[in-house]
Amino acid sequence: xxxxxxxxxxxxxxxxxxxxxxxxxxxxxxxxxxxxxxxxxxxxxxxxxxxxxxxxxxxxxxxxxxxxxxxxxxxxxxxxxxxxxxxxxxxxxxxxxxxxxxxxxxxxxxxxxxxxxxxxxxxxxxxxxxxxxxxxxxxxxxxxxxxxxxxxxxxxx
Numbered sequence: 157x158x159x160x161x162x163x164x165x166x167x168x169x170x171x172x173x174x175x176x177x178x179x180x181x182x183x184x185x186x187x188x189x190x191x192x193x194x195x196x197x198x199x200x201x202x203x204x205x206x207x208x209x210x211x212x213x214x215x216x217x218x219x220x221x222x223x224x225x226x227x228x229x230x231x232x233x234x235x236x237x238x239x240x241x242x243x244x245x246x247x248x249x250x251x252x253x254x255x256x257x258x259x260x261x262x263x264x265x266x267x268x269x270x271x272x273x274x275x276x277x278x279x280x281x282x283x284x285x286x287x288x289x290x291x292x293x294x295x296x297x298x299x300x301x302x303x304x305x306x307x308x309x310x311x312x313x
Contacts, residue, residue: 160205164250171243171251177216178203178294180234180301181226181261187280188298189268191223193291194276196247200291201298203256212257220261224278225269231259237297244293258297 163172178201181189190199204219206212217228235258242254270278281287283302290298 159208169249169251171253173255174252175206175212175255175257176204177206177212177219177257177259178297179216179220179228179231179259179261180298181220181224181264183280185280185282186305187282188286188301189224189226189278189280190287191270191275192277192279194272194274196291197276198289198291199281199287200294201258203294213259216257216259216261220264221266223271223275226261226264226266228259228261229263229265231261234258234260234301235297241296242293254293256293256297258301260301 160172160174180201183189189202191202192198193200202220202223204215204223206215207218210218213231216231220226220228236255237258238253238255240253242256243252244254245251268278270276283305286298286302
């Protein structure tokens with residue numbers, strides 16, 4: 157998080173608009189990969205802030221690799237999220253208004269290896285059994301994904 161770290165030296169904890177990406181990794185059982193975050197003890201998606209010169213796809217792939225050890229073979233843009241619902245105050249006091257590009261990843265390679273500095277645990281969850289303590293900025297993203305999946309499976313032909 158080099159760019160944001162450098163900005164924080166100048167602005168302190170004041171609210172920043174922070175562009176970033178997250179990845180909903182889905183395995184062949186249609187389970188979602190979540191990480192238990194070290195900073196707030198909540199379950200969330202692999203993701204993070206856009207660095208200078210990086211595309212959002214590059215951000216998504218880099219964060220997925222850094223936090224989970226997985227390499228995305230293909231990413232599909234699901235939606236872009238912003239607004240008051242994506243305000244977040246980190247435990248250490250930094251405030252952000254997130255602009256999050258959420259990607260779906262069903263094709264990936266590699267072995268799951270967590271980044272111990274950011275991730276306490278990595279685990280796949282069935283979409284109807286997600287943990288209660290979801291990371292606040294990612295809760296609406298996951299809830300929208302779950303709703304779309306449940307709606308898609310209840311459509312009769």
